[in-house]
Amino acid sequence: MHIMEGFLPWQWCLVWWIAAIPCLLLGIYQLKRVLASDREALPLLGVTGGFVFILSSLKLPSVTGSCSHPTGTGLSAISFGPWITAVVCAIVLLFQSLFLAHGGLSVLGANIVSMGVVGPLMGYSVYRLLRNTSVNIYITVFLVTALADMFTYVTTSLELALAYPAETGGYISSFILFLGIFAVTQVPLAIVEGIVLALVFKYIVALKPDILIRLNIFSKEQIDSARDEIS
Amino acid sequence: MFEELLEDIAQKNGLREVNTYLKLAAGLGAILLCLLSTSYIAPLFIALLITGAILLLARVDAKTYAELFMVPVGFALMSVAGIVLITGGHDIFWHWDIVNGFSLSVTRESINQGMFVFCRVIGGMSAMCFIALTTPMTDIFIVLRQCRVSEVVIDLMMIIYRTIFILMNQVIQIYQAQVMRLGYSTYRESLHSFASLCGAAFIASWDAGDDLIRAMDARCYNGKFALLGENRPVERFPCFAVVLFLTLSTTVVIVSGTITII
Numbered sequence: 001m002h003i004m005e006g007f008l009p010w011q012w013c014l015v016w017w018i019a020a021i022p023c024l025l026l027g028i029y030q031l032k033r034v035l036a037s038d039r040e041a042l043p044l045l046g047v048t049g050g051f052v053f054i055l056s057s058l059k060l061p062s063v064t065g066s067c068s069h070p071t072g073t074g075l076s077a078i079s080f081g082p083w084i085t086a087v088v089c090a091i092v093l094l095f096q097s098l099f100l101a102h103g104g105l106s107v108l109g110a111n112i113v114s115m116g117v118v119g120p121l122m123g124y125s126v127y128r129l130l131r132n133t134s135v136n137i138y139i140t141v142f143l144v145t146a147l148a149d150m151f152t153y154v155t156t157s158l159e160l161a162l163a164y165p166a167e168t169g170g171y172i173s174s175f176i177l178f179l180g181i182f183a184v185t186q187v188p189l190a191i192v193e194g195i196v197l198a199l200v201f202k203y204i205v206a207l208k209p210d211i212l213i214r215l216n217i218f219s220k221e222q223i224d225s226a227r228d229e230i231s
Numbered sequence: 232m233f234e235e236l237l238e239d240i241a242q243k244n245g246l247r248e249v250n251t252y253l254k255l256a257a258g259l260g261a262i263l264l265c266l267l268s269t270s271y272i273a274p275l276f277i278a279l280l281i282t283g284a285i286l287l288l289a290r291v292d293a294k295t296y297a298e299l300f301m302v303p304v305g306f307a308l309m310s311v312a313g314i315v316l317i318t319g320g321h322d323i324f325w326h327w328d329i330v331n332g333f334s335l336s337v338t339r340e341s342i343n344q345g346m347f348v349f350c351r352v353i354g355g356m357s358a359m360c361f362i363a364l365t366t367p368m369t370d371i372f373i374v375l376r377q378c379r380v381s382e383v384v385i386d387l388m389m390i391i392y393r394t395i396f397i398l399m400n401q402v403i404q405i406y407q408a409q410v411m412r413l414g415y416s417t418y419r420e421s422l423h424s425f426a427s428l429c430g431a432a433f434i435a436s437w438d439a440g441d442d443l444i445r446a447m448d449a450r451c452y453n454g455k456f457a458l459l460g461e462n463r464p465v466e467r468f469p470c471f472a473v474v475l476f477l478t479l480s481t482t483v484v485i486v487s488g489t490i491t492i493i
Contacts, residue, residue: 004303004306004307004352004355004356005262005303005352005355005356005358005359006262006265006266006274006348006351006352006353006354006355006356007307007310007348007351007352007355009266010266010267013266028381028383028384031383031384031387032383035383040444042386042387042390042444043390043440043441043443043444043447044437044440045387045390046387046390046391046393046394046440046443047390047394047436047437047439047440048436049387049390049391049394050390050391050393050394050395050397050398050436050439051394051398051432051433051436053391053395054395054398054399054402054432054436055429055432075433087384087387088387088391091384091387091388091391092391094388095368095391095392095395097359097363098237098238098359098362098363098368098371099236099237099238099363099368099395100236100237101237101299101303101356101359101360101363102302104355104356104359105259105262105359105362106262106263106266106355160310164313164314164317164318165317166317166318166319166333167317167318167319167320167336168319168333168334169333173317173333174317177313177316177317178310178313181309181310181313192422195422195426196422196425196426196429197426197429199422199423199426199427199430200426200427200429200430200433201430202426202430203426203427203430203431204430204433204434207430207434208434208437211434211437
Protein backbone atom coordinates (compact mmCIF):
# COMPACT_ATOMS: atom_id res chain seq x y z
CA MET A 1 0.00 0.00 0.00
CA HIS A 2 1.42 3.38 -0.94
CA ILE A 3 1.13 6.63 0.99
CA MET A 4 -2.26 8.05 0.09
CA GLU A 5 -3.31 11.43 -1.20
CA GLY A 6 -3.38 14.12 1.47
CA PHE A 7 -1.45 12.16 4.08
CA LEU A 8 1.78 14.19 3.95
CA PRO A 9 1.94 17.94 4.69
CA TRP A 10 2.76 20.04 1.62
CA GLN A 11 6.34 20.74 2.77
CA TRP A 12 7.16 17.03 2.74
CA CYS A 13 5.38 16.47 -0.59
CA LEU A 14 7.72 19.10 -2.01
CA VAL A 15 10.84 17.59 -0.40
CA TRP A 16 10.13 14.12 -1.87
CA TRP A 17 9.35 15.56 -5.29
CA ILE A 18 12.69 17.36 -5.21
CA ALA A 19 14.38 14.08 -4.24
CA ALA A 20 12.57 12.11 -6.96
CA ILE A 21 13.10 14.46 -9.91
CA PRO A 22 16.91 14.02 -10.34
CA CYS A 23 16.43 10.22 -10.29
CA LEU A 24 13.73 10.52 -12.96
CA LEU A 25 15.89 12.81 -15.11
CA LEU A 26 18.78 10.36 -14.88
CA GLY A 27 16.35 7.56 -15.81
CA ILE A 28 15.02 9.50 -18.82
CA TYR A 29 18.60 10.21 -19.95
CA GLN A 30 19.49 6.50 -19.74
CA LEU A 31 16.20 5.60 -21.42
CA LYS A 32 16.98 7.84 -24.39
CA ARG A 33 20.45 6.30 -24.69
CA VAL A 34 19.11 2.75 -24.55
CA LEU A 35 16.46 3.55 -27.16
CA ALA A 36 18.98 5.19 -29.48
CA SER A 37 21.04 2.00 -29.56
CA ASP A 38 18.21 -0.54 -29.53
CA ARG A 39 14.79 0.69 -30.51
CA GLU A 40 13.21 -2.70 -29.83
CA ALA A 41 13.69 -1.88 -26.18
CA LEU A 42 10.70 0.52 -26.13
CA PRO A 43 7.90 -2.05 -26.42
CA LEU A 44 9.87 -4.25 -24.07
CA LEU A 45 9.98 -1.50 -21.46
CA GLY A 46 6.32 -0.86 -22.09
CA VAL A 47 5.35 -4.43 -21.37
CA THR A 48 7.51 -4.42 -18.24
CA GLY A 49 5.50 -1.44 -17.03
CA GLY A 50 2.27 -3.23 -17.91
CA PHE A 51 3.52 -6.28 -16.06
CA VAL A 52 4.38 -4.28 -12.92
CA PHE A 53 0.92 -2.69 -13.03
CA ILE A 54 -0.88 -6.01 -13.46
CA LEU A 55 1.18 -7.59 -10.66
CA SER A 56 0.29 -4.77 -8.34
CA SER A 57 -3.41 -5.12 -9.09
CA LEU A 58 -3.31 -8.82 -8.20
CA LYS A 59 -3.67 -9.67 -4.57
CA LEU A 60 -0.99 -11.89 -3.15
CA PRO A 61 -2.14 -14.96 -1.18
CA SER A 62 -1.19 -13.80 2.29
CA VAL A 63 -0.70 -15.57 5.62
CA THR A 64 -1.74 -12.71 7.85
CA GLY A 65 -5.10 -12.19 6.17
CA SER A 66 -4.26 -8.63 5.28
CA CYS A 67 -4.23 -8.01 1.58
CA SER A 68 -1.16 -6.84 -0.18
CA HIS A 69 0.24 -6.97 -3.63
CA PRO A 70 3.65 -7.71 -5.11
CA THR A 71 5.54 -4.64 -6.25
CA GLY A 72 7.29 -6.43 -9.11
CA THR A 73 10.00 -3.78 -9.15
CA GLY A 74 12.78 -6.25 -8.33
CA LEU A 75 12.36 -8.02 -11.67
CA SER A 76 12.37 -4.71 -13.53
CA ALA A 77 15.48 -3.52 -11.66
CA ILE A 78 17.56 -6.54 -12.64
CA SER A 79 16.34 -6.31 -16.25
CA PHE A 80 16.88 -2.59 -16.89
CA GLY A 81 18.80 -1.18 -13.93
CA PRO A 82 17.44 0.99 -11.11
CA TRP A 83 17.15 4.38 -12.87
CA ILE A 84 15.06 3.28 -15.84
CA THR A 85 12.97 1.32 -13.33
CA ALA A 86 12.36 4.63 -11.52
CA VAL A 87 10.80 6.10 -14.69
CA VAL A 88 8.70 2.97 -15.31
CA CYS A 89 7.60 3.02 -11.65
CA ALA A 90 6.66 6.70 -11.82
CA ILE A 91 4.36 5.95 -14.78
CA VAL A 92 2.90 2.86 -13.11
CA LEU A 93 2.28 4.81 -9.88
CA LEU A 94 0.49 7.54 -11.84
CA PHE A 95 -1.69 4.90 -13.52
CA GLN A 96 -2.36 3.22 -10.18
CA SER A 97 -3.61 6.46 -8.68
CA LEU A 98 -5.78 7.25 -11.71
CA PHE A 99 -7.02 3.71 -12.51
CA LEU A 100 -7.32 2.11 -9.08
CA ALA A 101 -7.27 5.08 -6.63
CA HIS A 102 -4.12 3.62 -4.99
CA GLY A 103 -1.60 6.23 -3.85
CA GLY A 104 -1.97 9.87 -4.80
CA LEU A 105 -0.81 12.76 -6.94
CA SER A 106 0.72 15.16 -4.41
CA VAL A 107 2.46 12.23 -2.66
CA LEU A 108 3.62 10.73 -5.98
CA GLY A 109 7.15 12.04 -5.32
CA ALA A 110 7.31 10.23 -1.96
CA ASN A 111 5.98 7.01 -3.50
CA ILE A 112 8.47 7.22 -6.39
CA VAL A 113 11.32 7.53 -3.90
CA SER A 114 10.20 4.49 -1.88
CA MET A 115 8.93 2.13 -4.59
CA GLY A 116 10.84 3.40 -7.61
CA VAL A 117 14.23 4.42 -6.25
CA VAL A 118 15.22 2.90 -2.89
CA GLY A 119 13.59 -0.53 -3.34
CA PRO A 120 14.97 -1.21 -6.85
CA LEU A 121 18.36 0.25 -5.88
CA MET A 122 18.63 -2.23 -3.01
CA GLY A 123 17.45 -5.11 -5.18
CA TYR A 124 19.87 -4.16 -7.93
CA SER A 125 22.85 -3.96 -5.56
CA VAL A 126 22.07 -7.44 -4.23
CA TYR A 127 21.79 -8.71 -7.79
CA ARG A 128 25.16 -7.20 -8.79
CA LEU A 129 26.73 -8.65 -5.67
CA LEU A 130 25.44 -12.16 -6.27
CA ARG A 131 25.33 -12.36 -10.06
CA ASN A 132 28.82 -13.67 -10.65
CA THR A 133 29.00 -15.85 -7.57
CA SER A 134 28.02 -19.49 -7.33
CA VAL A 135 24.78 -18.62 -5.52
CA ASN A 136 21.78 -20.38 -7.06
CA ILE A 137 19.92 -17.99 -9.42
CA TYR A 138 16.56 -18.71 -7.76
CA ILE A 139 17.98 -17.67 -4.41
CA THR A 140 19.32 -14.50 -6.03
CA VAL A 141 15.89 -13.68 -7.46
CA PHE A 142 14.26 -14.45 -4.10
CA LEU A 143 16.64 -12.13 -2.24
CA VAL A 144 16.37 -9.34 -4.82
CA THR A 145 12.58 -9.34 -4.77
CA ALA A 146 12.15 -9.74 -1.03
CA LEU A 147 14.70 -7.01 -0.24
CA ALA A 148 13.31 -4.59 -2.85
CA ASP A 149 9.89 -5.11 -1.27
CA MET A 150 11.11 -4.75 2.32
CA PHE A 151 13.09 -1.59 1.64
CA THR A 152 10.14 -0.03 -0.14
CA TYR A 153 8.17 -0.30 3.10
CA VAL A 154 11.09 0.74 5.32
CA THR A 155 11.40 3.90 3.22
CA THR A 156 7.65 4.51 3.43
CA SER A 157 7.91 4.28 7.24
CA LEU A 158 10.82 6.73 7.19
CA GLU A 159 8.85 9.18 5.06
CA LEU A 160 5.92 9.00 7.48
CA ALA A 161 8.18 9.32 10.54
CA LEU A 162 9.90 12.43 9.17
CA ALA A 163 6.52 14.06 8.58
CA TYR A 164 5.05 13.03 11.94
CA PRO A 165 7.79 12.82 14.62
CA ALA A 166 6.82 11.59 18.09
CA GLU A 167 6.81 13.97 21.04
CA THR A 168 8.98 11.69 23.15
CA GLY A 169 11.86 10.12 21.28
CA GLY A 170 11.29 12.25 18.15
CA TYR A 171 11.91 10.79 14.73
CA ILE A 172 13.37 7.49 15.92
CA SER A 173 10.45 6.30 18.04
CA SER A 174 8.00 7.50 15.40
CA PHE A 175 10.00 5.55 12.78
CA ILE A 176 9.83 2.42 14.95
CA LEU A 177 6.08 2.84 15.38
CA PHE A 178 5.38 3.21 11.66
CA LEU A 179 7.82 0.40 10.93
CA GLY A 180 5.75 -1.69 13.34
CA ILE A 181 2.52 -0.79 11.56
CA PHE A 182 3.73 -1.35 8.00
CA ALA A 183 7.04 -3.12 7.71
CA VAL A 184 6.40 -5.89 10.21
CA THR A 185 3.17 -6.94 8.50
CA GLN A 186 5.18 -6.74 5.28
CA VAL A 187 7.91 -9.20 6.35
CA PRO A 188 5.82 -12.33 5.66
CA LEU A 189 4.47 -10.70 2.50
CA ALA A 190 7.95 -9.82 1.24
CA ILE A 191 9.03 -13.43 1.80
CA VAL A 192 5.93 -14.72 -0.04
CA GLU A 193 6.61 -12.31 -2.88
CA GLY A 194 10.20 -13.54 -3.04
CA ILE A 195 9.02 -17.16 -3.24
CA VAL A 196 6.39 -16.35 -5.86
CA LEU A 197 8.84 -14.47 -8.08
CA ALA A 198 11.45 -17.20 -7.74
CA LEU A 199 8.76 -19.63 -8.95
CA VAL A 200 7.87 -17.22 -11.78
CA PHE A 201 11.52 -17.22 -12.69
CA LYS A 202 11.60 -21.01 -12.71
CA TYR A 203 8.61 -20.94 -15.04
CA ILE A 204 10.34 -18.51 -17.42
CA VAL A 205 13.59 -20.52 -17.34
CA ALA A 206 11.64 -23.65 -18.27
CA LEU A 207 9.53 -22.10 -21.04
CA LYS A 208 11.34 -19.11 -22.52
CA PRO A 209 14.94 -18.90 -21.34
CA ASP A 210 15.92 -16.80 -24.39
CA ILE A 211 14.20 -13.77 -22.76
CA LEU A 212 16.63 -13.89 -19.83
CA ILE A 213 19.66 -14.34 -22.06
CA ARG A 214 18.64 -11.47 -24.34
CA LEU A 215 18.13 -9.16 -21.37
CA ASN A 216 21.57 -10.25 -20.16
CA ILE A 217 20.23 -10.92 -16.65
CA PHE A 218 22.19 -14.14 -16.24
CA SER A 219 24.79 -15.78 -18.46
CA LYS A 220 23.87 -18.64 -20.77
CA GLU A 221 25.80 -21.10 -18.60
CA GLN A 222 23.87 -20.11 -15.49
CA ILE A 223 20.54 -20.49 -17.29
CA ASP A 224 21.60 -23.85 -18.74
CA SER A 225 22.58 -25.20 -15.35
CA ALA A 226 19.28 -23.88 -13.92
CA ARG A 227 17.40 -25.74 -16.67
CA ASP A 228 19.28 -28.90 -15.88
CA GLU A 229 18.17 -28.60 -12.26
CA ILE A 230 14.52 -28.45 -13.29
CA SER A 231 14.69 -31.43 -15.62
CA MET B 232 -9.67 -10.12 -7.20
CA PHE B 233 -9.76 -7.47 -9.88
CA GLU B 234 -11.05 -3.99 -9.34
CA GLU B 235 -12.96 -2.38 -12.14
CA LEU B 236 -10.61 0.14 -13.70
CA LEU B 237 -11.70 3.73 -13.14
CA GLU B 238 -10.67 4.34 -16.73
CA ASP B 239 -13.74 2.41 -17.95
CA ILE B 240 -15.98 4.70 -15.93
CA ALA B 241 -14.09 7.82 -17.06
CA GLN B 242 -14.63 6.96 -20.73
CA LYS B 243 -18.41 7.25 -20.36
CA ASN B 244 -18.98 9.69 -17.48
CA GLY B 245 -21.28 12.69 -17.62
CA LEU B 246 -18.42 15.22 -17.73
CA ARG B 247 -16.55 13.46 -20.57
CA GLU B 248 -17.05 16.34 -23.01
CA VAL B 249 -15.94 19.13 -20.66
CA ASN B 250 -12.55 20.73 -21.46
CA THR B 251 -9.69 18.69 -19.92
CA TYR B 252 -7.86 21.72 -18.52
CA LEU B 253 -10.98 22.81 -16.61
CA LYS B 254 -11.36 19.37 -15.00
CA LEU B 255 -7.67 19.22 -14.12
CA ALA B 256 -7.81 22.76 -12.68
CA ALA B 257 -10.72 21.76 -10.44
CA GLY B 258 -9.10 18.49 -9.30
CA LEU B 259 -5.52 19.70 -8.83
CA GLY B 260 -6.73 22.99 -7.32
CA ALA B 261 -8.77 21.04 -4.78
CA ILE B 262 -5.76 18.85 -3.89
CA LEU B 263 -3.60 21.96 -3.40
CA LEU B 264 -6.23 23.70 -1.26
CA CYS B 265 -6.60 20.58 0.92
CA LEU B 266 -2.83 20.56 1.48
CA LEU B 267 -2.67 24.28 2.24
CA SER B 268 -5.59 24.34 4.67
CA THR B 269 -4.85 24.37 8.37
CA SER B 270 -8.25 23.29 9.64
CA TYR B 271 -10.22 20.08 9.20
CA ILE B 272 -13.26 22.00 7.92
CA ALA B 273 -11.93 23.04 4.50
CA PRO B 274 -10.98 19.51 3.30
CA LEU B 275 -14.40 18.22 4.42
CA PHE B 276 -16.11 21.07 2.57
CA ILE B 277 -14.10 20.32 -0.58
CA ALA B 278 -14.84 16.58 -0.28
CA LEU B 279 -18.58 17.35 0.02
CA LEU B 280 -18.69 19.58 -3.09
CA ILE B 281 -16.58 17.19 -5.15
CA THR B 282 -18.59 14.15 -4.11
CA GLY B 283 -21.70 16.05 -5.21
CA ALA B 284 -20.11 16.78 -8.57
CA ILE B 285 -19.00 13.16 -9.04
CA LEU B 286 -22.39 11.68 -8.15
CA LEU B 287 -24.71 14.25 -9.74
CA LEU B 288 -22.78 15.77 -12.67
CA ALA B 289 -20.51 12.87 -13.69
CA ARG B 290 -23.30 10.39 -12.75
CA VAL B 291 -20.98 7.82 -11.23
CA ASP B 292 -22.64 4.95 -9.37
CA ALA B 293 -22.68 5.77 -5.62
CA LYS B 294 -21.75 2.21 -4.60
CA THR B 295 -18.68 2.13 -6.88
CA TYR B 296 -17.60 5.51 -5.51
CA ALA B 297 -18.01 4.38 -1.88
CA GLU B 298 -16.02 1.19 -2.53
CA LEU B 299 -13.07 3.27 -3.75
CA PHE B 300 -12.75 4.72 -0.27
CA MET B 301 -12.83 1.41 1.64
CA VAL B 302 -9.13 0.44 1.45
CA PRO B 303 -7.61 3.95 1.77
CA VAL B 304 -9.85 4.80 4.71
CA GLY B 305 -8.78 1.60 6.52
CA PHE B 306 -5.12 2.44 5.92
CA ALA B 307 -5.71 6.06 6.95
CA LEU B 308 -7.46 5.07 10.21
CA MET B 309 -4.52 2.83 11.15
CA SER B 310 -1.92 5.51 10.45
CA VAL B 311 -3.99 8.26 12.06
CA ALA B 312 -4.27 6.10 15.20
CA GLY B 313 -0.45 6.00 15.21
CA ILE B 314 -0.25 9.78 14.84
CA VAL B 315 -2.75 10.32 17.69
CA LEU B 316 -0.68 8.11 20.00
CA ILE B 317 2.72 9.69 19.32
CA THR B 318 1.84 13.37 18.90
CA GLY B 319 2.10 14.87 22.36
CA GLY B 320 0.39 17.90 23.89
CA HIS B 321 -0.44 19.64 27.14
CA ASP B 322 -4.06 18.63 27.71
CA ILE B 323 -3.52 14.92 28.44
CA PHE B 324 -6.47 12.51 28.45
CA TRP B 325 -4.51 9.24 28.62
CA HIS B 326 -0.86 8.43 29.06
CA TRP B 327 1.31 5.31 29.09
CA ASP B 328 5.07 5.22 29.72
CA ILE B 329 6.28 2.08 27.97
CA VAL B 330 9.98 2.52 28.55
CA ASN B 331 12.03 5.48 29.62
CA GLY B 332 12.01 7.97 26.76
CA PHE B 333 9.17 6.34 24.82
CA SER B 334 5.57 6.90 25.78
CA LEU B 335 2.16 6.90 24.16
CA SER B 336 -0.48 9.46 24.98
CA VAL B 337 -3.83 10.77 23.82
CA THR B 338 -4.13 14.53 24.17
CA ARG B 339 -6.42 17.28 22.93
CA GLU B 340 -3.74 18.38 20.46
CA SER B 341 -3.11 14.86 19.15
CA ILE B 342 -6.82 14.20 18.55
CA ASN B 343 -7.05 17.49 16.66
CA GLN B 344 -3.99 16.59 14.61
CA GLY B 345 -5.35 13.10 13.84
CA MET B 346 -8.75 14.46 12.81
CA PHE B 347 -7.08 17.06 10.60
CA VAL B 348 -4.90 14.50 8.77
CA PHE B 349 -7.86 12.14 8.33
CA CYS B 350 -10.03 14.88 6.81
CA ARG B 351 -7.20 15.96 4.55
CA VAL B 352 -6.94 12.38 3.25
CA ILE B 353 -10.70 12.29 2.58
CA GLY B 354 -10.54 15.66 0.78
CA GLY B 355 -7.47 14.73 -1.24
CA MET B 356 -8.83 11.28 -2.14
CA SER B 357 -12.11 12.72 -3.40
CA ALA B 358 -10.26 15.31 -5.50
CA MET B 359 -8.04 12.60 -6.98
CA CYS B 360 -11.09 10.40 -7.67
CA PHE B 361 -12.68 13.38 -9.43
CA ILE B 362 -9.79 13.48 -11.92
CA ALA B 363 -9.69 9.68 -12.20
CA LEU B 364 -13.44 9.33 -12.78
CA THR B 365 -13.99 12.24 -15.18
CA THR B 366 -10.78 12.49 -17.24
CA PRO B 367 -9.77 9.50 -19.39
CA MET B 368 -6.03 8.85 -19.68
CA THR B 369 -6.17 9.47 -23.43
CA ASP B 370 -7.10 13.13 -22.71
CA ILE B 371 -4.26 13.41 -20.18
CA PHE B 372 -1.75 12.22 -22.83
CA ILE B 373 -2.76 15.16 -25.00
CA VAL B 374 -2.30 17.58 -22.09
CA LEU B 375 1.12 16.08 -21.33
CA ARG B 376 2.22 16.51 -24.93
CA GLN B 377 1.02 20.12 -24.92
CA CYS B 378 3.01 20.66 -21.70
CA ARG B 379 6.13 19.44 -23.55
CA VAL B 380 6.78 16.37 -21.42
CA SER B 381 9.59 14.30 -23.00
CA GLU B 382 8.38 12.33 -26.06
CA VAL B 383 10.06 9.15 -24.84
CA VAL B 384 8.11 9.27 -21.60
CA ILE B 385 4.77 9.83 -23.34
CA ASP B 386 5.43 6.98 -25.80
CA LEU B 387 6.36 4.71 -22.92
CA MET B 388 3.18 5.72 -21.08
CA MET B 389 1.03 4.96 -24.11
CA ILE B 390 2.59 1.52 -24.56
CA ILE B 391 2.15 0.70 -20.88
CA TYR B 392 -1.45 1.91 -21.09
CA ARG B 393 -2.13 -0.36 -24.05
CA THR B 394 -0.38 -3.36 -22.52
CA ILE B 395 -2.42 -3.07 -19.33
CA PHE B 396 -5.66 -3.73 -21.17
CA ILE B 397 -4.25 -6.62 -23.24
CA LEU B 398 -2.78 -8.26 -20.16
CA MET B 399 -5.80 -7.66 -17.98
CA ASN B 400 -8.00 -9.81 -20.22
CA GLN B 401 -5.47 -12.64 -20.39
CA VAL B 402 -4.87 -12.63 -16.65
CA ILE B 403 -8.60 -12.74 -15.91
CA GLN B 404 -9.06 -15.72 -18.25
CA ILE B 405 -6.14 -17.64 -16.78
CA TYR B 406 -7.25 -16.85 -13.24
CA GLN B 407 -10.80 -18.05 -13.84
CA ALA B 408 -9.52 -21.23 -15.46
CA GLN B 409 -7.28 -21.83 -12.43
CA VAL B 410 -10.14 -21.28 -9.99
CA MET B 411 -12.33 -23.72 -11.92
CA ARG B 412 -9.62 -26.36 -11.60
CA LEU B 413 -9.33 -25.75 -7.83
CA GLY B 414 -6.00 -23.98 -8.26
CA TYR B 415 -6.55 -21.91 -5.13
CA SER B 416 -7.89 -24.65 -2.82
CA THR B 417 -4.92 -24.86 -0.44
CA TYR B 418 -2.31 -22.26 0.48
CA ARG B 419 0.53 -24.19 -1.16
CA GLU B 420 -1.56 -24.74 -4.25
CA SER B 421 -2.47 -21.06 -4.46
CA LEU B 422 1.20 -20.01 -4.28
CA HIS B 423 1.99 -22.27 -7.23
CA SER B 424 -1.05 -21.14 -9.20
CA PHE B 425 -0.27 -17.51 -8.51
CA ALA B 426 3.33 -17.96 -9.63
CA SER B 427 2.34 -19.67 -12.87
CA LEU B 428 -0.23 -16.90 -13.43
CA CYS B 429 2.50 -14.24 -13.06
CA GLY B 430 4.92 -16.22 -15.22
CA ALA B 431 2.32 -16.65 -17.96
CA ALA B 432 1.56 -12.92 -17.75
CA PHE B 433 5.25 -12.07 -18.14
CA ILE B 434 5.67 -14.30 -21.19
CA ALA B 435 2.39 -13.05 -22.67
CA SER B 436 3.46 -9.43 -22.20
CA TRP B 437 6.78 -10.21 -23.85
CA ASP B 438 4.98 -11.67 -26.87
CA ALA B 439 2.59 -8.71 -26.96
CA GLY B 440 5.61 -6.38 -27.06
CA ASP B 441 7.18 -8.32 -29.92
CA ASP B 442 3.92 -8.27 -31.88
CA LEU B 443 3.55 -4.56 -31.24
CA ILE B 444 6.95 -3.63 -32.66
CA ARG B 445 6.34 -5.80 -35.73
CA ALA B 446 2.94 -4.24 -36.32
CA MET B 447 4.36 -0.74 -35.88
CA ASP B 448 7.30 -1.44 -38.19
CA ALA B 449 4.81 -2.50 -40.85
CA ARG B 450 3.18 0.91 -40.47
CA CYS B 451 6.43 2.91 -40.80
CA TYR B 452 7.05 3.53 -37.09
CA ASN B 453 9.76 6.16 -36.72
CA GLY B 454 9.96 6.38 -32.94
CA LYS B 455 7.01 8.69 -32.48
CA PHE B 456 3.36 7.88 -31.96
CA ALA B 457 0.84 9.99 -33.74
CA LEU B 458 -1.78 11.26 -31.35
CA LEU B 459 -5.04 12.77 -32.50
CA GLY B 460 -6.05 15.51 -30.12
CA GLU B 461 -9.58 16.75 -29.89
CA ASN B 462 -9.80 20.33 -28.77
CA ARG B 463 -12.83 20.66 -26.57
CA PRO B 464 -14.03 24.26 -26.31
CA VAL B 465 -14.08 25.99 -22.93
CA GLU B 466 -17.81 26.47 -22.37
CA ARG B 467 -19.19 29.23 -20.22
CA PHE B 468 -21.11 27.20 -17.61
CA PRO B 469 -18.36 24.67 -16.69
CA CYS B 470 -15.80 27.48 -16.58
CA PHE B 471 -18.03 29.50 -14.24
CA ALA B 472 -18.65 26.43 -12.06
CA VAL B 473 -14.90 25.70 -11.68
CA VAL B 474 -14.10 29.34 -10.82
CA LEU B 475 -16.97 29.42 -8.31
CA PHE B 476 -15.83 26.14 -6.73
CA LEU B 477 -12.21 27.26 -6.38
CA THR B 478 -13.22 30.70 -5.00
CA LEU B 479 -15.63 29.18 -2.48
CA SER B 480 -13.06 26.61 -1.35
CA THR B 481 -10.30 29.21 -1.02
CA THR B 482 -12.64 31.36 1.09
CA VAL B 483 -13.41 28.39 3.35
CA VAL B 484 -9.68 27.63 3.69
CA ILE B 485 -9.00 31.23 4.75
CA VAL B 486 -12.08 31.70 6.97
CA SER B 487 -11.76 28.36 8.79
CA GLY B 488 -8.20 29.31 9.82
CA THR B 489 -7.05 26.92 12.53
CA ILE B 490 -10.43 25.81 13.90
CA THR B 491 -10.07 22.46 15.68
CA ILE B 492 -12.63 19.79 16.55
CA ILE B 493 -12.21 19.82 20.36
